[in-house]
Amino acid sequence: MKFLVLSDLHAVNDRLDSLDKQFKEADAVLFGGDFAECFKPETGREALDKLCKKHETIFAVLGNCDNEDFLEDLDDQDVNVEKALVFHEGLAIAGAGGGSKFTGKTEFERTEEEILSDFDIVNNSVEQSGDASLWRNLILICHNPPKAQIVDAVNPELHAGSQKFTDFILEKKPLAVICGHIHEGVGIEKIGDTTVINPGSVGEKGSYAWLEVEKSADGFYSVVKAEICKAE
DSSP: OEEEEEEOOOOOGGGGGGHHHHHHHHHHHEEESOBBBTTTTTGGHHHHHHHOOOOOOOOEOEEEEEEEGGHHHHHHTTTOOBBBBBEETTEEEEEEEESSSSSOOOOOEEEEHHHTTTHHHHHHHHHHHHHHHGGGGGEEEESSBBBOSTTEEETEEEEEHHHHHHHHHHHHHEEEEEEEEEEGGGGEEEEEEEEEEOOOOOOHHHEEEEEEEEETTTSSEEEEEEEEOOOO
């Protein structure tokens, strides 16, 4: 299965037109948040509408530049995975929205605990089913990156990711994590056995990523390819 991975559109909607070929190749789209231009949350609606015209299967969360109430629009378009656990082709996809508290000036800033609380449904589902193997087919989409080496690096000296999210990844061992928020942190790395992708800002730089996963005979998926690309 081939996922087109996007984040941080910031209402530069024409960028999506340059990816028409990629949308056709993708089985689904994973979007890491920030539909809207910074400080202009009203621009998110047109961005969402444009994205939804490009593919019929999209999984998305809000970014820190998106108004929290905009989650209702994602629900209306049936693309929301924030505070949810959605099953697709044997995969489980869960999401968390917003960015960690920093300037206090963007629309949707939250504490680490608040962000991670969106994943409570993952813990609850496993507790109810008693089947921890669920995590092996789990993809997390979180606008805010984990504390890491690449995906949260504003510069070599400043890392803006969440240590609590890193701890969560090491405990749960999901198949893959999609994040965004830090435009400079574009890249792919491993946290434990988990592949973590920050595709960069598709709006600012035309940056995007591919995530390809393959199901084995035992029903569990593995990552067979992860790649950062740039729109022409």
